[in-house]
Amino acid sequence: MFLILFKIFSSLPYWIVQSAAHLIAFMTRLFSLRILKTSRDNLIHCFNTEGLLKKSIYETTLSSLEFPYVWGRPDNIKKLIEGNQNAFIGLDRKPMLIFTLHMGCVDVMLFYLALNLKSLNILYTPAKNISLNKAVKSARESTGAKMFSILPKEFNKMFKSFKKGNHIAIASDLVPHKKGKYSTFFNRECLCLDLIEKLSKKNTHQLVFVYFTLGKTKRYKFNYKTLDRPINVDDMNSLFETAIKECPELYGWEYKKFRKLSGQKKNIY
Numbered sequence: 134m135f136l137i138l139f140k141i142f143s144s145l146p147y148w149i150v151q152s153a154a155h156l157i158a159f160m161t162r163l164f165s166l167r168i169l170k171t172s173r174d175n176l177i178h179c180f181n182t183e184g185l186l187k188k189s190i191y192e193t194t195l196s197s198l199e200f201p202y203v204w205g206r207p208d209n210i211k212k213l214i215e216g217n218q219n220a221f222i223g224l225d226r227k228p229m230l231i232f233t234l235h236m237g238c239v240d241v242m243l244f245y246l247a248l249n250l251k252s253l254n255i256l257y258t259p260a261k262n263i264s265l266n267k268a269v270k271s272a273r274e275s276t277g278a279k280m281f282s283i284l285p286k287e288f289n290k291m292f293k294s295f296k297k298g299n300h301i302a303i304a305s306d307l308v309p310h311k312k313g314k315y316s317t318f319f320n321r322e323c324l325c326l327d328l329i330e331k332l333s334k335k336n337t338h339q340l341v342f343v344y345f346t347l348g349k350t351k352r353y354k355f356n357y358k359t360l361d362r363p364i365n366v367d368d369m370n371s372l373f374e375t376a377i378k379e380c381p382e383l384y385g386w387e388y389k390k391f392r393k394l395s396g397q398k399k400n401i402y
Contacts, residue, residue, distance in 0.1 A: 135268035136205070143205025147212055150202055154195035161190055168193065171402060172386040178401050179319035180381075188382035192237075196385070199238035199352075204272035207244045214245055215351040228298040230338035232329045234306035234373050235385035237345040237353055240273065245355065246302050246343070247278035253300045254279045256291055256328075258307070278302075283310070295332065305329045306373055308393055315395055316366040319374060324393040325366045333363040340364065342372050346380040 161169055172190060173183045203209050229250070233242055247253050255273070259282045260266035270280050281291035295301050305326045314327040333340050340360040348354040358372070377384045392400035 135265055136271065139201045139205030139268070139272060141205070142201045143203065143209055145202075147202075147209075150198050151195060154191060154198055157198075158187075158191040158194040161194065162187070168387045171389060174401055175386045175388075175390060178321055178391060185382050185386075189384075189386050192382050193385060193387050196238040196383075200240050203238070203241055203244055204269060207248070207272070207276050210241050210244050210248070213238075213241055213352040214355055215348040215353070227339045228337065229300045229341050230295075230329070230332055231300065231302040231341045231343055232305045232369070233302070233343045234376065235304060235388060236376060236380070236383050239304050241353065242343065242345060242355075243273065243278065243302060244276050247273075247276035250300050251277070252279075253277070253302060254281060254291055254294050256281050256283060256288070256301070256303045258283055295335075295338075298337070301332070301338070303328060305369065306390075307388075308390060313393075314366045316370050318370050318390060321391060322394055322396075323391050324395075325370065327366050329369055330363070330365045333360075336363065342376075344376040345383065346376075347383060 160166075169186070169190060172193070173186055176183050176185055176189065199213070203213075231246060233239070243255055247255070255278050257270075257273070257280055260269060273280050279294070281287045281294070291301070305328060307326055308324050309326045312327075313324045314330070315322060316325045317323070318325075329340075332338070340363070341357055342360065343355070343357045345353040346356060356376070364372075389400065389402055392402065394400060
């Protein structure tokens with residue numbers, strides 16, 4: 134059922150998707166939905182202003198609609214990404230450890246990586262709805278990638294694949310469910326996923342940071358940076374901040390990044 138809905142939605146002209154995003158974003162602001170409050174809290178916490186709020190809500194809404202838009206038809210990413218179509222030529226001679234952040238639609242990024250790299254493994258958080266999760270996983274693996282959930286059994290399989298020398302891609306700006314490491318994000322304390330730090334210390338993979346900014350002729354411009362040394366969580370967050378400063382409205386400010394704080398106040402929400 135979900136795959137059928139994805140197929141129908143992905144067949145729409147992209148301008149209709151954009152128009153729907155404008156309408157939903159307007160309704161979000163009009164009725165002060167929860168996403169609005171969380172985004173405002175994050176922007177004020179990081180920048181002491183909510184000046185980006187209107188743009189942020191629209192970009193978040195459009196990015197959310199792009200998930201089913203590419204789940205139903207992965208080839209739709211060609212309508213959304215400009216430049217760097219051969220970004221990984223030469224780099225893929227060595228297995229890559231690729232990390233990114235929730236800046237634009239993550240699945241557009243992951244599909245792009247999967248279509249350009251063979252033997253790509255992706256770590257993901259499964260949907261709570263079993264039927265939806267099955268449909269989404271099927272759509273994601275249709276591009277040739279292998280999906281591993283963050284659940285212990287699947288994660289162990291992913292780690293074995295990593296040790297075999299396969300490419301790995303992770304959106305690593307999430308707050309960990311259990312263990313992690315405290316660092317700062319725009320000079321504010323946050324609990325961070327330290328998986329990239331641990332894996333990069335193995336020195337077995339080429340470390341690559343990838344992210345989107347807004348494109349000039351299409352929705353996204355693909356950007357990447359290769360790193361010649363292992364990094365820690367502080368380094369990772371510094372790279373995230375630099376990318377976000379290029380296009381701050383594109384980052385997913387609706388996510389509750391500042392929860393699980395170490396002091397008496399456990400979150401800012």
